[in-house]
Amino acid sequence: xxxxxxxxxxxxxxxxxxxxxxxxxxxxxxxxxxxxxxxxxxxxxxxxxxxxxxxxxxxxxxxxxxxxxxxxxxxxxxxxxxxxxxxxxxxxxxxxxxxxxxxxxxxxxxxxxxxxxxxxxxxxxxxxxxxxxxxxxxxxxxxxxxxxxxxxxxxxxxxxxxxxxxxxxxxxxxxxxxxxxxxxxxxxxxxxxxxxxxxxxxxxxxxxxxxxxxxxxxxxxx
Numbered sequence: 001x002x003x004x005x006x007x008x009x010x011x012x013x014x015x016x017x018x019x020x021x022x023x024x025x026x027x028x029x030x031x032x033x034x035x036x037x038x039x040x041x042x043x044x045x046x047x048x049x050x051x052x053x054x055x056x057x058x059x060x061x062x063x064x065x066x067x068x069x070x071x072x073x074x075x076x077x078x079x080x081x082x083x084x085x086x087x088x089x090x091x092x093x094x095x096x097x098x099x100x101x102x103x104x105x106x107x108x109x110x111x112x113x114x115x116x117x118x119x120x121x122x123x124x125x126x127x128x129x130x131x132x133x134x135x136x137x138x139x140x141x142x143x144x145x146x147x148x149x150x151x152x153x154x155x156x157x158x159x160x161x162x163x164x165x166x167x168x169x170x171x172x173x174x175x176x177x178x179x180x181x182x183x184x185x186x187x188x189x190x191x192x193x194x195x196x197x198x199x200x201x202x203x204x205x206x207x208x209x210x211x212x213x214x215x216x217x218x219x220x221x222x
Contacts, residue, residue, distance in 0.1 A: 019137035022130040022170040028110060029062030032169040033162055037061070039114060041153040056153045058114040058123065060162065065109040065127075072113070075122045077101055083145050087180050091212040104142055112159055116150075123147045126159045128166075133176060134200060138217075139167035141177040160193060168220040174198075176217045190216050 025031050041056040068076070080100065088095035104127045114124035127143035141163055146156045167175040176198060179187050198217035202209045 018171040019130060019132055022137070022139075022172065023108070026064065027062050028130075028166050028170065029060065029112060029162070032166045036162060036165070039155055039158045041155070054118065056123070056150055056155065057117040058155065059117065060159075061113050061115065063111050063113065064107065065105045065111060066107040068105070068111055068113075072122060073101075073105065076104075076111070076125060079122070079125065079145050079147060080104075080143060082148065087183055090182060091180060093212065109142065112162060114146075114155060114159065123150045124155045124159060126163060128163060130170065130172065136173040137171070139163060139170065139172045139175050141175065144177070156189065157193070164218065164220070172220055174217045174219045176215065178213050178215050180213050182212070187214070194218060 022028065029037065037060045039056070039058045039060060077097065077100075081095075081097065085095045085097075088100075106129070108131075109127055109129045112126040112128065113122055115121065116123045124146040125143065126141060126145075129140050129142065131138055131140050133140065141160075144156060144159060146159075164175055177190065177195070179190060181187070195216040195218045197203060198215040201215040202211065203214060
């Protein structure tokens with residue numbers, strides 16, 4: 001999910017044509033990463049993958065939100081609920097499934113969907129949207145989720161790196177995400193990936209506020 005705070009200063013405005021061109025593309029994965037649709041888990045240094053469980057291997061696909069099948073919509077909502085409903089419930093926002101569904105299936109959104117090769121099940125996803133954030137063209141990540149039994153194998157990092165490449169090749173100014181402060185593991189993940197508090201985050205502006213979330217971003221390589 002995303003939230004906004006009034007910025008202390010406005011970023012420079014790159015050419016609007018970049019944003020309009022990205023928003024018009026039906027499949028940004030095919031457009032910007034045509035040869036990067038396969039993920040395969042690799043053993044981490046000093047840690048071998050179990051011999052009884054084959055390495056996670058997935059195919060990545062991209063669909064506009066309004067082109068996602070009814071079955072996939074159910075799986076997506078269940079995955080988000082499993083991973084996030086408790087965090088939402090403990091926050092000032094509360095868990096509102098109907099509102100969440102309306103947000104992520106907005107027809108301006110895309111899904112990156114990771115399907116496991118062995119059974120074709122959806123085990124990871126990213127929900128993204130090309131947008132203008134205070135006049136700066138950005139790729140906003142609304143959701144980044146991996147099924148609990150598939151976590152720790154690098155799929156989340158693969159999805160995030162795919163988004164970073166898409167943002168860069170689409171000439172967006174940055175990749176943005178909103179993260180609950182209580183979600184310490186996810187915060188560490190983004191900080192390890194060199195995300196920083198965005199200038200639109202009230203805490204970054206020195207405001208004395210107590211919010212449930214932080215707005216993070218990573219600038220792209222132009």
